[in-house]
Amino acid sequence: MVDDQILPIIRKYKEVRPVFSRQLKVAGEAESRVDARIDSVCREYTDVETTILSSPGIISLYFTWKGDPDKESATQQLDELVGKVREKLGKKVFSDQDDTLAKTLGELLEHRSLTIATAESCTGGLIGKLLTDVPGSSSYYLGSVVCYSNAVKERVLGVDVEALEREGAVSESVARQLAEGVRERLESDIGLATTGIAGPGGGSEEKPVGTVWLGLSWQGGTETRKLFLPGGREAVRMRSSNLALDWVRRKIL
Amino acid sequence: MVDDQILPIIRKYKEVRPVFSRQLKVAGEAESRVDARIDSVCREYTDVETTILSSPGIISLYFTWKGDPDKESATQQLDELVGKVREKLGKKVFSDQDDTLAKTLGELLEHRSLTIATAESCTGGLIGKLLTDVPGSSSYYLGSVVCYSNAVKERVLGVDVEALEREGAVSESVARQLAEGVRERLESDIGLATTGIAGPGGGSEEKPVGTVWLGLSWQGGTETRKLFLPGGREAVRMRSSNLALDWVRRKIL
Numbered sequence: 001m002v003d004d005q006i007l008p009i010i011r012k013y014k015e016v017r018p019v020f021s022r023q024l025k026v027a028g029e030a031e032s033r034v035d036a037r038i039d040s041v042c043r044e045y046t047d048v049e050t051t052i053l054s055s056p057g058i059i060s061l062y063f064t065w066k067g068d069p070d071k072e073s074a075t076q077q078l079d080e081l082v083g084k085v086r087e088k089l090g091k092k093v094f095s096d097q098d099d100t101l102a103k104t105l106g107e108l109l110e111h112r113s114l115t116i117a118t119a120e121s122c123t124g125g126l127i128g129k130l131l132t133d134v135p136g137s138s139s140y141y142l143g144s145v146v147c148y149s150n151a152v153k154e155r156v157l158g159v160d161v162e163a164l165e166r167e168g169a170v171s172e173s174v175a176r177q178l179a180e181g182v183r184e185r186l187e188s189d190i191g192l193a194t195t196g197i198a199g200p201g202g203g204s205e206e207k208p209v210g211t212v213w214l215g216l217s218w219q220g221g222t223e224t225r226k227l228f229l230p231g232g233r234e235a236v237r238m239r240s241s242n243l244a245l246d247w248v249r250r251k252i253l
Numbered sequence: 254m255v256d257d258q259i260l261p262i263i264r265k266y267k268e269v270r271p272v273f274s275r276q277l278k279v280a281g282e283a284e285s286r287v288d289a290r291i292d293s294v295c296r297e298y299t300d301v302e303t304t305i306l307s308s309p310g311i312i313s314l315y316f317t318w319k320g321d322p323d324k325e326s327a328t329q330q331l332d333e334l335v336g337k338v339r340e341k342l343g344k345k346v347f348s349d350q351d352d353t354l355a356k357t358l359g360e361l362l363e364h365r366s367l368t369i370a371t372a373e374s375c376t377g378g379l380i381g382k383l384l385t386d387v388p389g390s391s392s393y394y395l396g397s398v399v400c401y402s403n404a405v406k407e408r409v410l411g412v413d414v415e416a417l418e419r420e421g422a423v424s425e426s427v428a429r430q431l432a433e434g435v436r437e438r439l440e441s442d443i444g445l446a447t448t449g450i451a452g453p454g455g456g457s458e459e460k461p462v463g464t465v466w467l468g469l470s471w472q473g474g475t476e477t478r479k480l481f482l483p484g485g486r487e488a489v490r491m492r493s494s495n496l497a498l499d500w501v502r503r504k505i506l
Contacts, residue, residue, distance in 0.1 A: 118399075120378070124385025128378025128399040135453055135486060137377075137401070144399035145409070146371075146381040152396040152439055156409070186405055200388055233388060 020074055022082045025095040026059040027246035034059050034089065041084045047074075048081055056235045057242025058101065061085065091250055101242055102130040102137075105249045109140035109190075112252060117186035118144040119157055119178035121169060122196035122212060127241045142186045147178065157181030170195050170207055172224045179215030180222055191217040192244055196227070198236045212240045216247055273327055275335045278348040279312040280499035287312050287342065294337045300327075301334055309488045310495025311354065314338065344503055354495055355383040355390075358502045362393035362443075365505060370439035371397040372410055372431035374422060375449035375465060380494045395439045400431065410434035423448050423460055425477045432468030433475055444470040445497055449480070451489045465493045469500055 026034055031054040038061075042050040047067030053060045063081055065074040086093055094104045109116060118127050128144040131137050145156050150169055153159040158181045163173040175195050183191025196212025203209035210229040215222065227243060229236045279287055284307040291314075295303040300320030306313045316334055318327040339346055347357045362369060371380050381397040384390050398409050403422055406412040411434045416426040428448050436444025449465025456462035463482040468475065480496060482489045 117405075120381070123382075124390075124394075125373070125378030125381025125397055125399065126385075128373070128401075129376075129382045132377025132379075132399075132401060132490075133487070141377075141401050143401040143405040143409075144378055144397070146378065146385075146397035146399065148381075148385060148391055148394050148396040149439075152370075155440075156396075156398070156438065185409065186402075187408075234386070237385075 020065040020069075020078075022063040022078050023096065023098060024061040024063075024082065024085060024089075024093050025099070025101075026061065026089055026092050027057060027094050027101055027242060028250070029059065029089070029092050031059055034061070034092075037088045038085050041081065041088060045077055045081045047077060056231060056239040057246070091253055094246070094249060100130070100133065101245050101249070103134045105245050105252075106131065106134045106137055106140060108249060108252050110136075114189040114252065115140050115142050116190040116192060116248065117142045117182045117188035119182035119191065119193040119215075120144055120146045121148060121153070121178070121194055122198045123194045123237050123241050123244075124148060126237055127192070127194065127244060130241055130245065142188045145182055145185075153178065157185065168207070170197055170211055170213060172213055172226065175213035175215035175224045176217075176222050177215075179217035179224075183217045189218060190248060191215070192248055193217075194240050194244055196229075196236070196240060198233045198240075200233060210236050212236070214240070214244050214247060216244075216251060218251065273318040273322075273331075275316040275331050276349060276351060277314040277316075277335065277338060277342075277346050278352070278354075279314065279342055279345045280310060280347050280354055280495060281503070282312065282342070282345050284312055287314070287345075290341045291338050294334065294341060298330055298334045300330060309484065309492040310499070344506055347499070347502060353383070353386065354498050354502070356387045358498050358505075359384065359387045359390055359393060361502060361505050363389075367442040367505065368393050368395050369443040369445060369501065370395045370435045370441035372435035372444065372446040372468075373397055373399045374401060374406070374431070374447055375451045376447045376490050376494050376497075377401060379490055380445070380447065380497060383494055383498065395441045398435055398438075406431065410438065421460070423450055423464055423466060425466055425479070428466035428468035428477045429470075429475050430468075432470035432477075436470045442471060443501060444468070445501055446470075447493050447497055449482075449489070449493060451486045451493075453486060463489050465489070467493070467497050467500060469497075469504065471504065 049064045049066050051062040120127055125146045131141045147153040150164050159177040167173050175193050178193035179191040193215035197203050197209050199209035212227040214225045229239045302317045302319050304315040378399045384394045400406040403417050412430040420426050428446050431446035432444040446468035450456050450462050452462035465480040467478045482492045
């Protein structure tokens with residue numbers, strides 16, 4: 001059996017690896033700002049190499065021990081450094097494993113017995129996809145209304161036509177109504193909404209490509225956030241999704 | 254300017270490359286069956302190397318000229334081979350460029366002035382994500398109801414409680430009602446639905462992980478299809494999505 005041969009190797013690898021490296025995942029902050037915040041701390045630890053990898057909305061930090069292969073000092077120094085980095089970044093750190101943001105948020109929702117529903121315009125189902133990538137997500141994720149057309153925003157989520165005509169689909173008022181509408185109709189504890197211009201077309205001087213409104217509705221009320229995001233269509237959509245998920249995570253914390 | 258230096262190189266590359274290689278993308282067929290169908294044809298062309306790459310639900314075929322760098326005979330033989338392979342695979346070929354299935358389907362929908370809406374249970378928003386990856390998709394894609402919970406299936410899409418209780422969410426009856434419900438409520442020409450068990454949990458002897466029902470509702474009526482899909486959660490979801498999109502594409506053709 002192949003499995004029987006590989007398993008001991010995996011076990012051994014798992015035993016050894018955590019001693020020599022650590023990982024932190026960070027959301028809601030640009031790479032350059034994360035770098036600036038932790039740079040001086042990282043420099044103190046000359047035996048640790050810090051690598052920063054960024055994807056839209058998520059920064060991964062890897063700390064690898066480069067000193068003598070002495071388990072005790074490696075563990076101690078890595079733990080010390082990670083502790084200091086965590087202090088610098090606070091709630092922005094969402095995982096010290098390789099978890100996705102959706103998984104971390106899912107665990108939080110489950111732990112607090114909260115349910116969430118989404119109303120997605122510019123992200124077109126991506127937030128639902130990310131949430132349901134996680135096995136067991138049906139216990140807290142009720143569903144989404146992907147309201148790509150204005151007619152669906154009106155008919156299914158009750159957004160008023162006047163707001164759509166007066167302010168446009170990408171507006172604070174519509175983001176608010178989408179979040180409230182989906183929370184009410186799907187009977188969830190939390191309603192999360194996105195509406196924006198992912199590009200490449202559809203931008204204007206007033207609302208350039210990358211303009212995104214998020215809406216978050218919960219028992220404490222409804223809040224909105226306006227984002228101006230860099231990058232192409234794919235990056236804008238992924239960044240919007242991750243920033244939206246992270247907003248909910250921080251709100252619950 | 255970097256662009257000014259790179260552009261001529263890209264132009265030259267584009268000029269040369271189509272002569273020496275071709276690509277076909279195929280949906281709705283397993284790699285082994287594609288291979289079996291085209292193997293004898295490909296063997297006739299000893300100067301062409303055929304490479305098959307597969308991802309869940311999609312097979313990419315690459316034909317690369319390995320003979321003398323003579324433009325005329327390369328073009329002729331590649332075109333001949335591609336023509337024969339197309340004959341063997343028929344409608345299963347959806348692109349001779351590097352287009353996604355969602356892009357090809359989108360062009361078809363736009364050309365026929367048809368709109369589509371989706372009701373996604375097991376795919377959780379992935380079909381919406383794939384459709385809206387394509388810029389301009391708002392002209393034919395109205396939106397989706399991601400009905401991850403049974404309550405959303407009932408409340409938002411009008412699936413009857415009895416069917417859910419009697420046959421379960423993963424059933425022909427529910428797939429049919431989801432497709433019809435979303436087509437009616439979102440007022441689209443086509444309603445496409447998925448409901449299945451993506452795993453790793455939730456499977457049973459009767460409905461193992463990988464059991465997926467698709468529903469397709471259009472002016473000609475409503476049809477359903479039952480799938481048993483291999484692979485893990487991610488593969489089942491991606492395969493379901495691609496098979497669903499491809500079903501619509503073939504229906505329109």
